[in-house]
Amino acid sequence: MLLKTEYDVIIVGAGPAGSATAKRCAEHGLKVALLEKRQEIGAPKRCGEGLSSRMLDQMNLDIPQNCIRQDIDGCIVVAPNGERAVIDFGKVAGHVVERKMFDKWLAAEASRAGAYVQAKTYVTELIKEEGKVVGVKCNYEGDEFELRAKIVVGADGVESKIGRMAGLNTTNKLVNIDSGFQFEMSNIEIEDPKKIWLFFGTKIAPRGYVWIFPKGDDTANVGVGVGMTDKPARYYLENFVKEYPGLQKGSILEVNSGGIPVGGFLKNMVLDNFAVVGDAAHQVNPIHGGGMKEGTIAGHILGDVINEAIKKNDTSEFALSSYNKIWWEKRGQSLERVQKLREVMEKLSDDDFNSVAGSGISGEDIIEMADGNKLSVLAKALMKNPKLITLAKHLL
């Protein structure tokens, strides 16, 4: 085995959050192991593959061409009544990426920074001494072995098993999780394959939306996220594919599914010698369900905090709690406002949604609101309808 037995940091899960944490720790000169339970990093993917240029800037990533399936110049929002709001930037404003390539590239970047990455290595147990995490028991191809570390990080996605094993309550409340179901489809017709398409409506996707993220002229990532519904997500996607003319004769190349945390951010993400990051810490944007940006930014913050803790030889819960503080200042507060936005949006009837969509809110405003800014724009639009004033107040 190439794995050594002692590390400064062991990170469990090589998604974007785990890889970002590993990369940052390695850049600080720490000895890092990044373990992935699946045999291939990035597969199967968990739903979304859209990244705006703005997000990539915020993530401080210079994405290589081979991760990009399609350049995107805007977004088309289709309201329940079929009316469209078109946001056209007139230039490349984002990409639909190939997660299999992208996640692997992020892990490779961590390895180039000095982290050791290994797939098909499954953590079965945390090793604890005097109640504190001191390492992991893992399994690689049937071989069981133990690794020790000063700090263990749970970046194992929505399931967040590692966090629960350590003693953090990472359970998602049903009200704060969406169910996602997604196809990669080929031989479909996309009216404008340079734009991402979002379809709203209580019949189409209760408390969520259907997306078409083009990956070329006749291929797309087509999926749905729904919350608090009687029927499974699969029902809504299959219905949409049946009804939507451009998709009816398409083929299905890939089926994926998963849970998407859409709120309920953790006040505390650390214990002695331990932290959680990414979906495992519910670090996802509640309005669009995107987690790649949040996981990457949080991983960067966590890497800096871990470095300081290890350099000062104090990896206690108290020392690591500056990760809580910095994350909440930089991201948590904004994301809580986005959660409020989601809570308001999900209470709108189709008629309310139609009138808001038709009220002339600009594309720039929509993008700002999805980042937790300028919620007053929506509040003003809602206040035009006396029935919705209480909802509007929730945003202010």
Add this chain to the structure above:
Amino acid sequence: MSWDINKDKCVRCAGCVSVCPVSALTFTEQNGIENNPEKCTLCSICSKFCPVGAIKVEKDASKD
């Protein structure tokens, strides 16, 4: 009273594990999703979450 999973429908996303309020569900590569009946309260949150409708929870009506 029963909890049942259709393993042909299950896509192994393990989202149900993340919503279980009593940590009764576990996921392993070998066995997929498993439920510990001693912990399970049949609250059915897992079946409400499941994206593919693979989990069925029935509370026994005959005892009413």
